[in-house]
Amino acid sequence: LGNSLQDALKKIVKSGRIDERTVNEVVKDIQRALLQSDVNVKLVMQMSKQIKERALKEEVPSGMSPREHVIRIVYQELINIIGKSTDIPLKPQTIMMIGLQGSGKTTTTSKLARYFQRKGLKPAVVCADTFRPGAYQQLSTLCTKLNVAFYGEEGNPDAVGIVERGLKELQKNDVLIVDTAGRHSLEGDLIKEMEDIHSVAKPDYKLLVLDGAIGQQASEQARAFNDSIGISGVVISKLDGTAKGGGALSAVSETNSSIAFIGVGETPEDLERFEPDRFISRLLGMGDIKSLIEKAEEALGEEDFDMEAMLRGRFTLKDMYKQLESLNKMGPMKQIMQMLPLGGMGAKIPEDAYQVTGDKLSRYRVLMDSMTEEEMLNPRTIGSSRIKRIARGSGSSPEDVRELLKYHKMMQTAMKGFRGGKFNMQKMMKKMGM
Ligand code: GDP
Numbered sequence: 112l113g114n115s116l117q118d119a120l121k122k123i124v125k126s127g128r129i130d131e132r133t134v135n136e137v138v139k140d141i142q143r144a145l146l147q148s149d150v151n152v153k154l155v156m157q158m159s160k161q162i163k164e165r166a167l168k169e170e171v172p173s174g175m176s177p178r179e180h181v182i183r184i185v186y187q188e189l190i191n192i193i194g195k196s197t198d199i200p201l202k203p204q205t206i207m208m209i210g211l212q213g214s215g216k217t218t219t220t221s222k223l224a225r226y227f228q229r230k231g232l233k234p235a236v237v238c239a240d241t242f243r244p245g246a247y248q249q250l251s252t253l254c255t256k257l258n259v260a261f262y263g264e265e266g267n268p269d270a271v272g273i274v275e276r277g278l279k280e281l282q283k284n285d286v287l288i289v290d291t292a293g294r295h296s297l298e299g300d301l302i303k304e305m306e307d308i309h310s311v312a313k314p315d316y317k318l319l320v321l322d323g324a325i326g327q328q329a330s331e332q333a334r335a336f337n338d339s340i341g342i343s344g345v346v347i348s349k350l351d352g353t354a355k356g357g358g359a360l361s362a363v364s365e366t367n368s369s370i371a372f373i374g375v376g377e378t379p380e381d382l383e384r385f386e387p388d389r390f391i392s393r394l395l396g397m398g399d400i401k402s403l404i405e406k407a408e409e410a411l412g413e414e415d416f417d418m419e420a421m422l423r424g425r426f427t428l429k430d431m432y433k434q435l436e437s438l439n440k441m442g443p444m445k446q447i448m449q450m451l452p453l454g455g456m457g458a459k460i461p462e463d464a465y466q467v468t469g470d471k472l473s474r475y476r477v478l479m480d481s482m483t484e485e486e487m488l489n490p491r492t493i494g495s496s497r498i499k500r501i502a503r504g505s506g507s508s509p510e511d512v513r514e515l516l517k518y519h520k521m522m523q524t525a526m527k528g529f530r531g532g533k534f535n536m537q538k539m540m541k542k543m544g545m
């Protein structure tokens with residue numbers, strides 16, 4: 112039945128006060144990983160500060176190593192920045208693609224068309240790239256292959272006019288995707304052109320496509336587009352290579368936006384919904400960080416008292432048994448109970464609460480062995496017929512069962528004294544001389 116309280120407390124003593132050196136070490140590791148993944152230096156520094164503060168301030172949960180504790184905080188901070196993935200609804204809408212030349216807009220346009228097509232919608236594409244030679248051919252070929260409606264005017268430099276006519280012509284389709292021209296840099300007339308197309312297309316979504324391999328320029332690009340027409344989401348392309356997409360993280364943080372999709376190849380099928388957990392694991396260069404953290408958290412719940420749940424008022428027969436067993440192992444019950452801050456919280460503990468001998472405990476165990484899981488978790492459901500059944504099953508009398516239930520109720524009331532009060536494990540441990 113789980114670990115003893117003593118074990119749990121010892122663990123806290125061992126790792127409860129995480130020292131600055133451990134934190135610095137882990138944070139340095141994390142910094143290195145993030146910088147190698149192209150995350151903006153400023154962002155890394157900001158995060159480091161926040162991580163250090165939290166790691167030192169927050170208690171290391173028992174059962175977690177200091178390293179796991181820091182990694183968990185890093186993960187939470189990254190999740191905070193990245194947020195959930197942008198949700199692009201499956202309904203009729205207009206989407207405008209933006210980004211520098213070569214970032215992957217046209218490829219992503221075809222991927223998105225395929226994505227909506229697979230979801231049963233009718234996508235259509237407008238080619239507003241009048242800048243890059245061959246842009247019309249590239250997109251019309253892709254669309255023909257996918258059997259997606261396409262509009263473009265080869266040789267006509269009037270991008271705004273093309274968008275206007277294209278959207279009108281394609282209006283019977285569900286999702287209209289406008290692919291635009293990029294430039295090698297933000298300089299020149301790119302932003303102006305985007306603003307003009309934007310005011311004609313009135314898109315529901317503006318997706319910024321960022322090459323997964325770009326680093327520091329990502330924030331600058333995102334800011335420029337965001338300041339002009341606003342971006343509603345980011346697509347990171349080329350994540351099938353070695354790039355980790357750290358630049359995109361900085362861009363998202365810079366513009367308070369979020370990531371919708373990632374591109375993982377050159378074909379129209381190579382588009383994936385963005386999954387923050389996987390992305391973070393990749394950024395940090397760690398395997399599956401989410402399951403690592405979940406495992407650690409699961410271990411927490413398994414091994415120790417779920418103090419928080421108890422403070423919220425949950426106190427099942429199972430919890431009680433665990434407590435009694437652990438406390439019994441620790442020695443004289445009364446002494447220990449007095450050290451618990453129950454008294455100080457105004458909870459009255461009846462004298463017989465201390466009188467649980469090993470004998471009684473084993474009788475309780477026999478009784479509980481005859482209970483169903485549901486009865487252990489919800490002792491309220493145990494009425495007189497169940498009491499009889501439990502007594503019969505355990506070779507004891509209904510009075511024994513009632514005594515156990517009464518004892519549980521008493522303890523439950525006492526546990527309520529914890530609620531609202533501060534229960535400081537470390538102080539308690541000091542008192543106990545551990
Ligand atoms: P645009 O100028 O923004 O329209 O960029 P393109 O869509 O033409 O893409 C530029 C290059 O990147 C092309 O050679 C694409 O095949 C390639 N590309 C785009 N997305 C991906 C991706 O997710 N993975 C890989 N490996 N290549 C990509």
Ligand code: MG
Pocket residue numbers: 216217218240243246291292
């Ligand atoms: Mg293009």
